[in-house]
Structure formats: structure tokens, C-alpha cells
Amino acid sequence: MSVAVTIETIEKRFENFPALRGVSLDIQPGELVALLGPSGSGKTTLLRLIAGLEEADRGRVLFGETDTRELSLRDRRIGFVFQQYALFKTMNVAENIGFGLKSRPRHERPSKDEIRKRVSGLLDLVQLPGLEKRYPSQLSGGQRQRVALARALAIEPRVLLLDEPFGALDAKVRKDLRAWLRELHGRTGHTTVFVTHDQEEALELADRVAILNEGRIEQVGSADDVYDHPATPFICEFLGEVNKLPVKVVGSQAFFGDRPVLGGLSQNQGGPASLYVRPQHLRIVDETPLALPGTVEHLRRNGPIRRAEVAVEGLKKRLEVDLASQVAPAIGERIRLRITHGNLFAAA
Amino acid sequence: MSDTTLPSASASTKPRGTSRARGESPAVQIVLIAVSLAFLLLFLLLPLVTVFVEAAAKGWEAYRAAITEPDAQAAIRLTLLVAAIAVPFNVVVGIAAAWAIAKFEFRGKDLLISLIDLPFSVSPVISGLVFVLLFGAQGYFGPWLQANDLKIVFALPGLILATVFVTFPFVARELIPHMQSLGSSDEEAAMTLGASPWRVFFSVTLPNVKWSLFYGVLLCNARAMGEFGAVAVVSGKIRGLTNTMPLHIEILYNEYMGAAAFAVASLLAGLALVTLVLKTLLEWHYGDVIAASRHH
DSSP: OOOOEEEEEEEEEETTEEEEEEEEEEEOTTOEEEEEOOTTSSHHHHHHHHHTSSOOSEEEEEETTEEGGGSOHHHHOEEEEOTTOOOOTTSOHHHHHHHHHHTSOGGGOOOHHHHHHHHHHHHHHTTOTTOTTOOGGGSOHHHHHHHHHHHHHHTOOSEEEEESTTTTSOHHHHHHHHHHHHHHHHHHOOEEEEEESOHHHHHHHOSEEEEEETTEEEEEEOHHHHHHSOSSHHHHHHSSOOEEEEEEEETTEEEETTEEEEOOOOOOOOEEEEEEEOGGGEEEESSOSSOEEEEEEEEEEETTEEEEEEEOTTOSSOEEEEOOTTOOOOTTOEEEEEESOOEEEEOO | OOOOSOHHHHHHHHHHHHHHHHTOOHHHHHHHHHHHHHHIIIIIIHHHHHHHHHHTTTHHHHHHHHHHSHHHHHHHHHHHHHHHHHHHHHHHHHHHHHHHHHHOOOTTHHHHHHHHHHHHHSOHHHHHHHHHHHHSTTSSSHHHHHHTTOOOTTSHHHHHHHHHHHHTHHHHHHHHHHHHHHOSHHHHHHHHTTOOHHHHIIIIIHHHTHHHHHHHHHHHHHHHHHOOHHHHHHHTTOTTTTOOHHHHHHHHHHTTOHHHHHHHHHHHHHHHHHHHHHHHHHHHHHHHHHHTTOOO
16 A cells, blocks of 8 residues: 655746755655755655655656656645645534545445444544544644544545644644654554654654755664765754864864863864764863863753853853752853763854 | 735725724724715615605505506516527627637737627717617618618617627626636646537536626626617617617606605615626635636
């Protein structure tokens, strides 16, 4: 049922705006892939292209071995869940879910009884049993989302495509649905692609994440891959919080001003570079050879994490530093920071 | 576009809400209300009542005679016939135009939207004259039409053309803003589910806009039956043949048959009242749906 999706060097322009500039991506059968990126990065365009709702200027999309350019929208058999769900307002839940089955050509159309059975089975699957007669306006956001998903699953899609599936929901419902979708995917095993601008969502839910920026895929990988080994400065800044230090690389050391801050570098690309350091990779230490002196200017608490903002001479932006539980610096205190891990990119 | 308040509701609550803030005295309020009421009575209600009073002035028998005499019957039949052709035509073309404008991007779209409004901005008499100039005996196509023995002006086709022209904007104007506000994702969803274009249109698009469509049809029909100016020019006013109800009323009145004129007029006034009631009911129940489309 599930197929591999192969995207080959897709290009797409809108008017004079290049939405996608040569995008390639291989998706395995049954895989759950997130397209992550800021708005305008082309992620929704890519999803609509896979769906066949847009046509590529160049390149192609394959479902298994089949070139989708030869398939009509009906023959593509994709399940698309729209951002605002696009449930049919004038139909009740059962009619919405049964719509795809009823739209089949007469000789392929299941009988009314069969459709009714399928609809109630799908409602069980999305945990909304007995809501057949409700209208979309009588449902909560989370329920609409599930109905939209059931409607998409009803046609037994080869690929399931979700556009910002949790975008319109409040935080609590979003978390619940996320876990539920993951579990549902495990059970049904559809090849699934979803678009999101929420990195937490993408990293938590997807087998692999494709990060888009300005119409290109900057990196594809597991959550650990992209978070721990970001391929580009953009990904560093886009995923999680990060401090940026202008440094100069000499030999195996990176210098901030004339002070060595990170050693043991294997890259031997001397010269100016940007060092990206996450707040959790800065540690307050006693004097060591590789340390960055600064002044604690602000302390705050964000849930379980305590955070210090540290001003460093020669840096306009304060460094964000996560504090270990036993460490409690005072505001105004002078401290030293050691960088335990950083990502280095040659300055452009 | 997304304004979802009911026009009549906002009109009735606003003055009350803001009067105190502006510090208007109760006396001013009373004067303003009195002036408005007096105006409504004098200019809107009084004429309407007059129509029915005058129609009944000579008693039931005269009333019945006035609306059953052959010329009146012919006028009524002609009016119904013209509306029965012009309204469905405008519904079909109006839906097509609204669909094109709301769902597609193309060059000249703004021009098309302005053109749809043209019949509203042109005097109906001129609309009628245009058809005489095009299809009349001295018109551009006149000689050719005569040679082929086709009659448009001073005949049913002319009446229909003029009515279609004058009433074209009603359906399209109601549908365009509504369809635009709905976007295309419902249709896209239906297509990805495998529905054919026909099925998408009849089971998704049309049900979504049915109330604005009905509203547009209502207004279109009222205007089609009541149109005078454009129709007067192309009709030639041949009794029993090309006279519609409004034209028939004018002729009766010019011939000092006031009671008869008012009797026929009362039918049109009745149509207006029915339209008004239906329109109010619609706005009452589906105000939020229709509100987006109020421009005239």
C-alpha cells in the first residue's frame, strides 16, 4: 500500500518568485518525514507538488516507479490534510469521510452499507466513534483535525500528506495529537510527509526531517543528525537557540579576539569563522586555558531551565548560558565560560 | 471581506453605543429618530400604501377586471417569460464569472470585476439605447437582421437582452466576495479525494454558496420584473405583444386609468414585499454568510 516517494530536482516559480530551486528528496515506504522551514521556504509548495495540486516547472515526483506526471489527481491516490482541514461544511462527518469513496467511478464504488462500515471503522481509528451525524461546525479543532485525517485515510492513500497538521490548535491539544499521530502512523504505516514550521514538532514526530530554506533543502536527517550536526549556519540558527561568536581559526584552535576559546579542532580551514554554541554547551568554570570571561547581567527561569545572560567584551549580543542546578551566579558577578561543544563555519 | 457582523444589527446597536460617549442629549436623539421615521413614512411607506389604496379605490370587481383584461394578462405573461429566461441566464453566467474571478489568477481580472458593475453605473435608458443602436433597423446589425428576417428590437429578444444586461451584476456581485473568502481548499480537498469536476462543483462549491446565490437570484428577479428604463426603449410598447408590466402600468396611467394602473402596480408592489420579506429572513438566518458580499 505504502510507496516510496522520489523527488527529483524540482523547480517551481510563482510569477517572479522562485519557490523551489532544485529540490531532491528520497522518502522510503512507510517513512514519516517532516518538511521544516520558516515561512516562504517552499515547504508547503513542495507538499502541494507531491500532492499534484501544483505542477513543477522542472523535475518530477515518482511514486514507487510511477512518474506522477502521468497520473490524474484521482489516480495519485494521496490523502491530503489541509491546514484549516477544509472539511465540507454542508456535509456531516459521515458524508465528509465517505466523500472519497462515493466519488469513485460506479464500478469501483463500494455499496452504501460498505461505506457506512468503513466510515464507522475510520471514526474508531481516529477515536471519534459515534460522531457520524455531527456537522464540522459542531466539532472542536482537534476533532475536526481527526475527521480530516479520517477523510484522507478513507481512500486508502498511497501517500499521506499533512499541511501544518497542528497549526490551528492550542498547545495542549497539539501535544496530545502529536503523540497520537505518531502512534497512528506506527499502526497504519502510511508513507507520510508533513509540513511544519515548529521545529519541536518536526524533531519529535518525524523519522527524518528535511529542512528547507529559500527554496532549497539544506539538510535531511534524523532529529539527532540535524540537531547535533547541523550542516549549515542557517540550520544552527533555525534549530533551537544558539549563540554566535565571530572567531579566527589558527592551527587547531579558535580565537575570540586574541583569546583561544575552543581547541582540538580537526578542521584545518584557517581564517575567520563563525562559532555557533548552544546555551547548554557553555559551562561556568574556574580558570582554565580556554575560557571566555564575562559578566552575568540577567537571570531568568524558563520551566526547568535556568538561564543566565552573560555580557562578553567585544560581543554586542549577550551569551545565553544554561545553568547547572548547583550553580547560582549573582547578577553582576564576573565569571568564566568554557565552550564544551560548538559548530564552526567558515565566514562567508 | 471578513466582516461578519450583520449589517442591520450593527446599524441598530451603533448609535445607542456611541451616543453616550459623544454626549448627545436625549432631545437630539428624539429629533433624529423622529426625522428618520417621518422620512420613512412619507417617502417609503406612504407611496406603498397609496398603491394598494388606489388599486382598491373602485372596488374588487374593477381590480379583478384590471388585472384580467387581455392586455394586462399579456403584460404579466411577458414579464414572467422575460424573467424566466433572463434570471436563469444570469445565474449561469454569473456563477461562471464569479468562479473564474474567485478561483483563478489571470490578467485583466480587475477590469472584468469593474465591467461586471457597468450595468449599475450606466443609466438603464442608455443600456436600452445601445441595443437599439446595435440591432435596430438603422443599427449596425440592422440590415443583416432584416435580410435574415430576424427581429430583436421591438420584440421579445430585445426585451430579454435589455433585462439580462441590466440585471447581470446581481448574482455575480453576491457570489464573488463570498467565493473569494472561501478560497479553494474545499475544492482541492474534493479533487484529491478523487471527485470529478462536476461532482466538485455540485456537491462542494454550490452548496457552500447556496445562500448568497439565492440572495442574488432574489434581487436579480425583482429587478428583472420591475425594470422600466432599458425595457421601455427596446420594447416599442406594442400592446398585448411587447408591453411588460411596468410599461403597461405607465400606459394605463397616461390614459387616465388610474385605478387600473394601480391595480397592476399592486402586483409588482406585492412582488417587492415578498422579496423584501425573503431577503430579511435570509439576512436574519445567514447574515454572516451574506455580509461579506454587501457592496450596493
